[in-house]
Amino acid sequence: VRYAFELAKSTGRKKVTAVHKANIIKSTSGLFLDVAREVAAKYPEIEFQEMIVDNACMQLVMRPEQFDIIVTTNLFGDIISDLCAGLVGGLGLAPGANIGVDAAIFEAVHGTAPDIAGQGKANPVALLLGAAQMLDHVGQPENAERLRKAIVATMEAKDSLTGDLGGNGSTMGFAQAIASRL
Structure with a gap:
Protein backbone atom coordinates (compact mmCIF):
# COMPACT_ATOMS: atom_id res chain seq x y z
CA VAL A 1 0.00 0.00 0.00
CA ARG A 2 2.81 2.38 0.86
CA TYR A 3 4.32 1.78 -2.58
CA ALA A 4 1.08 2.93 -4.24
CA PHE A 5 1.26 6.23 -2.37
CA GLU A 6 4.98 6.63 -3.06
CA LEU A 7 4.32 5.93 -6.74
CA ALA A 8 1.56 8.54 -6.76
CA LYS A 9 3.86 11.05 -5.10
CA SER A 10 6.81 10.41 -7.42
CA THR A 11 4.77 10.45 -10.64
CA GLY A 12 2.47 13.37 -9.85
CA ARG A 13 -0.64 11.22 -9.53
CA LYS A 14 -3.43 12.68 -7.44
CA LYS A 15 -5.46 9.72 -6.16
CA VAL A 16 -5.06 6.19 -4.82
CA THR A 17 -8.07 3.87 -4.72
CA ALA A 18 -8.01 0.90 -2.35
CA VAL A 19 -10.15 -1.88 -3.82
CA HIS A 20 -11.41 -4.37 -1.25
CA LYS A 21 -14.26 -6.61 -0.08
CA ALA A 22 -14.08 -5.75 3.62
CA ASN A 23 -17.86 -5.78 3.90
CA ILE A 24 -17.85 -9.58 3.39
CA ILE A 25 -14.27 -10.81 3.88
CA LYS A 26 -13.84 -9.01 7.16
CA SER A 27 -10.61 -10.60 8.39
CA THR A 28 -8.26 -10.40 5.40
CA SER A 29 -9.85 -7.70 3.26
CA GLY A 30 -10.70 -5.79 6.43
CA LEU A 31 -7.06 -5.89 7.50
CA PHE A 32 -6.00 -4.70 4.05
CA LEU A 33 -8.41 -1.77 4.27
CA ASP A 34 -7.26 -0.88 7.80
CA VAL A 35 -3.65 -0.79 6.60
CA ALA A 36 -4.61 1.26 3.54
CA ARG A 37 -6.34 3.82 5.77
CA GLU A 38 -3.31 4.04 8.08
CA VAL A 39 -0.94 4.58 5.18
CA ALA A 40 -3.29 7.07 3.48
CA ALA A 41 -3.30 9.21 6.61
CA LYS A 42 0.44 9.75 6.13
CA TYR A 43 -0.10 11.16 2.61
CA PRO A 44 -2.68 13.94 3.07
CA GLU A 45 -1.70 15.52 -0.25
CA ILE A 46 -2.96 12.45 -2.14
CA GLU A 47 -6.69 11.79 -2.37
CA PHE A 48 -7.64 8.40 -0.93
CA GLN A 49 -10.71 6.49 -2.05
CA GLU A 50 -12.09 3.16 -0.85
CA MET A 51 -14.12 1.03 -3.24
CA ILE A 52 -15.68 -2.42 -2.94
CA VAL A 53 -14.36 -4.68 -5.71
CA ASP A 54 -17.78 -5.31 -7.29
CA ASN A 55 -18.34 -1.58 -7.76
CA ALA A 56 -14.73 -1.03 -8.83
CA CYS A 57 -15.16 -3.48 -11.72
CA MET A 58 -18.33 -1.75 -12.85
CA GLN A 59 -16.74 1.70 -12.49
CA LEU A 60 -13.71 0.59 -14.52
CA VAL A 61 -16.04 -0.24 -17.39
CA MET A 62 -18.36 2.76 -17.01
CA ARG A 63 -15.96 5.54 -15.94
CA PRO A 64 -12.32 4.40 -16.03
CA GLU A 65 -11.06 7.99 -16.06
CA GLN A 66 -11.94 8.37 -12.36
CA PHE A 67 -9.05 6.08 -11.39
CA ASP A 68 -5.44 7.06 -11.05
CA ILE A 69 -3.68 4.34 -9.03
CA ILE A 70 -5.46 1.24 -7.76
CA VAL A 71 -4.05 -0.74 -4.87
CA THR A 72 -5.59 -4.07 -3.93
CA THR A 73 -4.85 -7.62 -2.89
CA ASN A 74 -3.48 -10.28 -5.23
CA LEU A 75 -6.79 -12.03 -5.91
CA PHE A 76 -8.68 -8.86 -6.79
CA GLY A 77 -5.65 -7.53 -8.66
CA ASP A 78 -5.63 -10.60 -10.92
CA ILE A 79 -9.30 -10.16 -11.73
CA ILE A 80 -9.12 -6.39 -12.20
CA SER A 81 -6.02 -6.59 -14.39
CA ASP A 82 -7.76 -9.00 -16.78
CA LEU A 83 -10.82 -6.76 -16.86
CA CYS A 84 -8.63 -3.77 -17.70
CA ALA A 85 -6.83 -5.80 -20.36
CA GLY A 86 -10.17 -6.42 -22.02
CA LEU A 87 -10.89 -2.70 -21.99
Whole structure:
Protein backbone atom coordinates (compact mmCIF):
# COMPACT_ATOMS: atom_id res chain seq x y z
CA VAL A 1 0.00 0.00 0.00
CA ARG A 2 2.81 2.38 0.86
CA TYR A 3 4.32 1.78 -2.58
CA ALA A 4 1.08 2.93 -4.24
CA PHE A 5 1.26 6.23 -2.37
CA GLU A 6 4.98 6.63 -3.06
CA LEU A 7 4.32 5.93 -6.74
CA ALA A 8 1.56 8.54 -6.76
CA LYS A 9 3.86 11.05 -5.10
CA SER A 10 6.81 10.41 -7.42
CA THR A 11 4.77 10.45 -10.64
CA GLY A 12 2.47 13.37 -9.85
CA ARG A 13 -0.64 11.22 -9.53
CA LYS A 14 -3.43 12.68 -7.44
CA LYS A 15 -5.46 9.72 -6.16
CA VAL A 16 -5.06 6.19 -4.82
CA THR A 17 -8.07 3.87 -4.72
CA ALA A 18 -8.01 0.90 -2.35
CA VAL A 19 -10.15 -1.88 -3.82
CA HIS A 20 -11.41 -4.37 -1.25
CA LYS A 21 -14.26 -6.61 -0.08
CA ALA A 22 -14.08 -5.75 3.62
CA ASN A 23 -17.86 -5.78 3.90
CA ILE A 24 -17.85 -9.58 3.39
CA ILE A 25 -14.27 -10.81 3.88
CA LYS A 26 -13.84 -9.01 7.16
CA SER A 27 -10.61 -10.60 8.39
CA THR A 28 -8.26 -10.40 5.40
CA SER A 29 -9.85 -7.70 3.26
CA GLY A 30 -10.70 -5.79 6.43
CA LEU A 31 -7.06 -5.89 7.50
CA PHE A 32 -6.00 -4.70 4.05
CA LEU A 33 -8.41 -1.77 4.27
CA ASP A 34 -7.26 -0.88 7.80
CA VAL A 35 -3.65 -0.79 6.60
CA ALA A 36 -4.61 1.26 3.54
CA ARG A 37 -6.34 3.82 5.77
CA GLU A 38 -3.31 4.04 8.08
CA VAL A 39 -0.94 4.58 5.18
CA ALA A 40 -3.29 7.07 3.48
CA ALA A 41 -3.30 9.21 6.61
CA LYS A 42 0.44 9.75 6.13
CA TYR A 43 -0.10 11.16 2.61
CA PRO A 44 -2.68 13.94 3.07
CA GLU A 45 -1.70 15.52 -0.25
CA ILE A 46 -2.96 12.45 -2.14
CA GLU A 47 -6.69 11.79 -2.37
CA PHE A 48 -7.64 8.40 -0.93
CA GLN A 49 -10.71 6.49 -2.05
CA GLU A 50 -12.09 3.16 -0.85
CA MET A 51 -14.12 1.03 -3.24
CA ILE A 52 -15.68 -2.42 -2.94
CA VAL A 53 -14.36 -4.68 -5.71
CA ASP A 54 -17.78 -5.31 -7.29
CA ASN A 55 -18.34 -1.58 -7.76
CA ALA A 56 -14.73 -1.03 -8.83
CA CYS A 57 -15.16 -3.48 -11.72
CA MET A 58 -18.33 -1.75 -12.85
CA GLN A 59 -16.74 1.70 -12.49
CA LEU A 60 -13.71 0.59 -14.52
CA VAL A 61 -16.04 -0.24 -17.39
CA MET A 62 -18.36 2.76 -17.01
CA ARG A 63 -15.96 5.54 -15.94
CA PRO A 64 -12.32 4.40 -16.03
CA GLU A 65 -11.06 7.99 -16.06
CA GLN A 66 -11.94 8.37 -12.36
CA PHE A 67 -9.05 6.08 -11.39
CA ASP A 68 -5.44 7.06 -11.05
CA ILE A 69 -3.68 4.34 -9.03
CA ILE A 70 -5.46 1.24 -7.76
CA VAL A 71 -4.05 -0.74 -4.87
CA THR A 72 -5.59 -4.07 -3.93
CA THR A 73 -4.85 -7.62 -2.89
CA ASN A 74 -3.48 -10.28 -5.23
CA LEU A 75 -6.79 -12.03 -5.91
CA PHE A 76 -8.68 -8.86 -6.79
CA GLY A 77 -5.65 -7.53 -8.66
CA ASP A 78 -5.63 -10.60 -10.92
CA ILE A 79 -9.30 -10.16 -11.73
CA ILE A 80 -9.12 -6.39 -12.20
CA SER A 81 -6.02 -6.59 -14.39
CA ASP A 82 -7.76 -9.00 -16.78
CA LEU A 83 -10.82 -6.76 -16.86
CA CYS A 84 -8.63 -3.77 -17.70
CA ALA A 85 -6.83 -5.80 -20.36
CA GLY A 86 -10.17 -6.42 -22.02
CA LEU A 87 -10.89 -2.70 -21.99
CA VAL A 88 -7.73 -1.93 -23.98
CA GLY A 89 -7.91 -4.75 -26.52
CA GLY A 90 -7.13 -8.01 -24.76
CA LEU A 91 -4.50 -9.85 -22.78
CA GLY A 92 -1.99 -9.56 -25.62
CA LEU A 93 -1.68 -5.83 -24.92
CA ALA A 94 -1.55 -5.78 -21.12
CA PRO A 95 1.63 -5.76 -19.06
CA GLY A 96 1.69 -6.67 -15.41
CA ALA A 97 3.89 -5.63 -12.52
CA ASN A 98 4.24 -7.03 -9.03
CA ILE A 99 6.28 -4.52 -7.07
CA GLY A 100 7.47 -5.02 -3.54
CA VAL A 101 9.91 -3.32 -1.22
CA ASP A 102 12.92 -5.41 -2.26
CA ALA A 103 11.95 -6.90 -5.60
CA ALA A 104 9.82 -6.31 -8.67
CA ILE A 105 8.57 -8.65 -11.38
CA PHE A 106 7.33 -7.42 -14.75
CA GLU A 107 5.39 -9.67 -17.09
CA ALA A 108 2.70 -10.10 -19.68
CA VAL A 109 -0.66 -10.43 -17.90
CA HIS A 110 -1.52 -13.43 -20.06
CA GLY A 111 1.39 -15.43 -18.67
CA THR A 112 3.21 -17.97 -20.81
CA ALA A 113 0.31 -18.74 -23.21
CA PRO A 114 1.16 -22.47 -23.31
CA ASP A 115 -1.61 -23.18 -25.83
CA ILE A 116 0.30 -21.27 -28.54
CA ALA A 117 3.89 -21.69 -27.30
CA GLY A 118 6.40 -22.30 -30.07
CA GLN A 119 3.91 -21.55 -32.86
CA GLY A 120 4.97 -17.95 -33.56
CA LYS A 121 1.45 -16.68 -32.82
CA ALA A 122 2.01 -14.85 -29.54
CA ASN A 123 1.62 -11.10 -29.49
CA PRO A 124 4.85 -9.67 -27.97
CA VAL A 125 3.34 -6.30 -27.00
CA ALA A 126 2.32 -7.19 -23.43
CA LEU A 127 5.78 -8.48 -22.60
CA LEU A 128 7.46 -5.48 -24.24
CA LEU A 129 5.19 -3.09 -22.33
CA GLY A 130 6.20 -4.99 -19.19
CA ALA A 131 9.80 -4.27 -20.17
CA ALA A 132 8.88 -0.58 -20.51
CA GLN A 133 7.42 -0.66 -17.00
CA MET A 134 10.65 -2.23 -15.78
CA LEU A 135 12.68 0.51 -17.47
CA ASP A 136 10.56 3.13 -15.71
CA HIS A 137 11.03 1.31 -12.41
CA VAL A 138 14.83 1.22 -12.70
CA GLY A 139 15.06 4.91 -13.58
CA GLN A 140 15.23 4.80 -17.38
CA PRO A 141 12.01 6.59 -18.39
CA GLU A 142 13.48 7.86 -21.67
CA ASN A 143 14.16 4.32 -22.86
CA ALA A 144 10.74 3.20 -21.64
CA GLU A 145 9.11 5.96 -23.67
CA ARG A 146 11.16 5.06 -26.77
CA LEU A 147 9.92 1.48 -26.51
CA ARG A 148 6.30 2.56 -26.04
CA LYS A 149 6.50 4.90 -29.04
CA ALA A 150 7.98 2.13 -31.20
CA ILE A 151 5.13 -0.18 -30.20
CA VAL A 152 2.47 2.44 -30.95
CA ALA A 153 4.07 3.36 -34.30
CA THR A 154 4.18 -0.31 -35.32
CA MET A 155 0.56 -0.86 -34.36
CA GLU A 156 -0.59 2.31 -36.12
CA ALA A 157 1.25 1.20 -39.26
CA LYS A 158 -0.39 -2.24 -38.92
CA ASP A 159 3.06 -3.67 -39.58
CA SER A 160 3.34 -7.44 -39.00
CA LEU A 161 0.50 -7.56 -36.46
CA THR A 162 -0.29 -10.93 -34.92
CA GLY A 163 -3.63 -12.66 -35.39
CA ASP A 164 -5.18 -11.35 -32.18
CA LEU A 165 -4.82 -7.84 -33.62
CA GLY A 166 -6.25 -8.74 -37.01
CA GLY A 167 -2.96 -9.34 -38.80
CA ASN A 168 -1.19 -12.43 -40.03
CA GLY A 169 2.31 -11.66 -38.75
CA SER A 170 4.40 -13.85 -36.49
CA THR A 171 5.72 -13.14 -33.02
CA MET A 172 9.21 -12.61 -34.39
CA GLY A 173 8.04 -10.49 -37.32
CA PHE A 174 6.01 -8.23 -35.06
CA ALA A 175 8.89 -7.92 -32.57
CA GLN A 176 11.34 -7.12 -35.38
CA ALA A 177 8.99 -4.45 -36.75
CA ILE A 178 8.91 -2.85 -33.29
CA ALA A 179 12.69 -3.13 -32.89
CA SER A 180 13.23 -1.44 -36.25
CA ARG A 181 11.38 1.61 -34.91
CA LEU A 182 13.54 1.96 -31.82
